[in-house]
Each structure stands twice: as structure tokens, then as C-alpha cells.
């Protein structure tokens with residue numbers, strides 16, 4: 407039984423975790439990792455507790471009770487009837503009391519998930535909590551949540567205490583009745599003392615399992631609530647798994663044709679059209695919030711446009727099998743995520759590459775030298791989210807990652823956060839190396855990147871408002887020249903720092 411329950415729980419855990427990898431990004435946007443984690447731990451634990459213990463007895467004990475009942479009836483049906491007359495009433499009460507337990511349990515589990523969310527937010531933002539001195543305010547609201555969970559837990563505890571009382575009655579009442587009535591029958595001579603003792607002994611085999619049933623039922627209801635919450639994830643429709651493994655060889659690498667997109671009500675992309683040929687380097691520039699990163703999220707198929715068409719390698723994106731397509735798109739995003747493992751694994755992401763290839767990619771990404779200066783070189787652990795590295799180092803690791811992937815299309819979202827001049831130059835050189843000989847779309851915040859581009863698209867308010875080379879756009883004296891004069895003209899062009 408233990409083995410089966412371990413297996414079932416492992417399967418459930420795997421199924422739920424696997425589901426996360428398949429969830430559509432828009433759905434994930436609406437979820438909180440603290441709640442998700444709670445489902446994978448607290449709720450699974452509830453189900454496990456039931457399977458390990460109560461589930462087994464919930465099946466076994468009624469069987470035992472029925473078998474015993476048959477034998478008791480055979481021994482003395484009148485006495486059996488009299489002893490057990492209360493049981494249906496008790497069972498009815500049990501059902502009534504346990505009925506709301508699943509709802510209460512669900513509410514409690516949700517409150518536990520809220521606590522998990524708050525924990526995660528506090529831990530995730532611990533530096534902000536400290537530097538902005540938010541400790542007291544955060545702890546106060548956290549205490550409120552803990553108190554709420556205690557309140558909800560108490561409601562369940564009360565029900566369970568009443569159930570324990572019923573269990574007690576179920577255990578003793580039949581004995582008192584059968585002892586009293588049985589003594590009368592013995593007095594009248596219609597039952598032997600031995601027969602009565604045997605009857606009472608057997609009754610134990612009936613009342614004990616019945617008395618335990620309310621508890622098992624309570625646990626069943628709680629597990630059901632946990633399972634409901636886990637299935638809230640499992641039941642979500644996965645990201646599209648269909649599509650074909652099409653050919654990547656094409657002159658026409660990427661095109662947007664009148665693409666409209668909104669995260670919610672408000673249009674973010676308002677009919678964007680552009681085209682990128684094989685080998686071209688195209689820079690996207692424009693004011694913050696204009697929709698530049700959003701364009702990347704559409705190219706990788708994380709979100710779908712509601713109007714217009716996106717084509718990759720000459721086929722519309724809906725024809726592609728997304729996993730297959732993503733193999734040939736390398737993304738360096740604005741904020742890099744590093745896994746809490748070694749530098750080497752963060753660059754290879756678990757794939758097999760020779761050490762030479764890893765070093766070559768790191769050299770191009772300007773990362774090799776600093777990696778070699780670390781205590782364990784490529785085997786240095788980077789800490790959670792790469793906390794033990796500087797911002798510029800993290801970026802260079804993620805550029806090395808993209809170079810090693812050697813994809814047909816490179817999407818670079820330049821970090822906007824300011825780096826010091828030296829680090830900035832390092833990252834800049836790394837980006838240039840990464841772009842060499844590769845079709846690249848780069849969201850540029852720095853002059854040197856922009857100047858290296860074959861073409862510049864100026865994005866404002868979700869539309870391409872200007873297009874051309876640096877010189878052409880300056881001549882136009884439109885938004886680009888305004889942005890250039892405001893952000894870049896004062897910049898030391900050698901360092902390229904905006």
C-alpha cells in the first residue's frame with residue numbers, strides 16, 4: 407500500500423510539474439509561483455496522507471464490519487439489531503459534519519498558499535525589504551494571513567473534534583446496549599454467558615472500524631480538496647503541441663504583417679509590419695513601453711497576435727511545431743535568468759558540448775577571462791539567480807549561452823540597466839561577436855549597437871514609425887533623430903554608454 411501510494415504521489419507530482427513546462431505564458435502570467443509551489447507541496451501532502459493511511463482503511467474497515475455483522479446476526483440477530491440501532495443515526499451525523507470539510511479544507515489550503523506566496527515575495531525581495539525598511543509593514547500583513555489560516559484551521563479542527571466524539575459514541579454505545587440487553591437474555595436463559603461474551607468480543611470487530619470511519623471520511627474530504635487544487639493546474643489547456651517540423655533554409659527569416667496584439671484590453675502592437683532577410687542585423691529602438699520586448703515574445707510563440715500574420719523561415723508561425731522552431735531561435739533577454747548551478751551548466755543548459763566549444767563561446771562572449779579568475783572556474787556555483795555574479799557577468803554568461811546554441815535567429819534584448827563603462831564595453835563586444843554572421847534582431851539601447859545594425863526600426867506606441875539606417879534616420883529629423891539627440895548625442899561614442 408505504501409509502495410502504491412508513493413508511486414501514485416510521484417506520478418501526480420511529475421504530472422503537475424510537467425504541466426508547468428507546457429503551460430501557455432499568458433496563463434502563467436496570471437499565476438503566482440507561491441501558490442503553484444503550495445499545490446506541489448501542501449496539497450500533494452494532503453493526498454499522500456490519505457493514500458498512505460486513511461484510503462487503505464476506508465476500504466478495509468467497511469469490509470471487516472460487513473463480515474463481522476453477518477456473523478453477529480448469525481449469533482443473535484435481535485441483540486445485533488438492538489446494539490446497532492444507533493449506528494445509522496451516527497453515520498448520518500458523520501456525513502452531515504464531514505460534508506463541508508472539503509470546502510473548509512480548500513479554503514485552508516488556499517490560505518496556506520497565500521502564506522507561501524507571501525513567503526516567496528518576502529524572500530525574493532529581501533534586499534528591497536531591508537533597504538526600504540519594509541520589515542514591520544510586511545510582517546504585520548503576514549501575521550494577518552497567518553491568523554486567517556489559524557481561523558480556518560480551527561473550523562476544521564472543531565468538526566474533527568465533534569467527529570471524534572461521535573467515534574467515541576460509536577465505540578461504546580453498542581457495548582452498553584448489548585451488555586445490558588445481553589444480561590437480560592442470559593437471565594432469561596435464552597443466551598449463554600459464553601455466547602454473550604463471544605458476541606461482545608465480536609462486536610468490537612464491528613464498532614471499532616465503524617468508529618474510525620468518520621476520521622477516514624474527514625481525511626478523504628481534505629484530500630479531495632487538495633486534489634481539486636492540483637487539478638486546477640493539470641486541467642489547464644497546454645500550449646499548442648501541434649505543428650510541423652519545417653525547413654529553416656530560407657532567405658526570408660522573419661516577417662510581421664500587420665500584427666495586432668494586446669495583453670488585455672489595450673492594444674500594445676497596433677498593426678506592425680516589417681521584414682528581415684537572412685544575415686541581416688536589424689535594431690529596434692524606441693521609447694520605453696513601446697512594445698519592443700513584446701515583439702520578441704510573439705516571435706518565440708509565447709503569445710499570439712489576434713490579427714495579422716507572423717512568418718518565420720517563410721512559414722507562418724502557426725504551422726510550426728513550437729518546440730522545434732525554438733531550437734533555432736536564441737534569446738538574450740533584458741533580465742537574464744541563471745540557474746543555481748555551475749557556470750558551465752548555465753552555458754550548456756544541460757546539453758552535451760565539448761569543453762573547447764564551451765570555452766570558444768565564452769571567449770566570444772567576453773566571459774572566459776572572468777570565469778577563469780573564479781575559484782572553481784567553469785565549475786563555480788553561481789548562486790540563486792546568479793546572485794554571486796555581477797550584472798555584467800550574468801549578461802555575458804547568457805550571451806555565451808546564446809552563442810553556443812548557434813541558432814539561425816538571434817534575438818537580443820539589450821539590458822537597460824546601467825553598467826559601469828568597462829563592464830558595458832565587455833557586454834557590448836560580446837553582443838557584437840554574438841551577432842557576427844547571424845540574422846539578428848536586437849532591441850538596442852546603446853549607440854554602438856544601433857550603429858552596427860544594417861537597418862533600424864523605430865517603434866513607438868506599438869507601430870513602426872520610422873525605418874532606415876542611422877544616417878538616413880538622422881536626415882529625416884523625425885522621432886529617431888529626437889531620441890538620438892536626447893539620449894545618445896552627448897554620449898562618449900567610444901564607450902557607447904547611453
Ligand SMILES: Nc1ncnc2c1ncn2[C@@H]1O[C@H](COP(=O)(O)OP(=O)(O)OP(=O)(O)O)[C@@H](O)[C@H]1O
Pocket residue numbers: 435669670674692693694695696697698699700701740
Ligand atoms: N505580461 C504582460 N501583461 C500585461 N502587459 C504587459 C506585459 N508585458 C508588457 N506589458 C505592457 O506592454 C507594453 C509594452 O511592453 P514591452 O515590454 O514590450 O515594452 P518595451 O518597448 O520592451 O519597453 P522597454 O524599453 O522599457 O523594455 C507596456 O505598456 C507594458 O506595461
Ligand SMILES: [Mg+2]
Pocket residue numbers: 698699700740819
Ligand atoms: Mg523591453
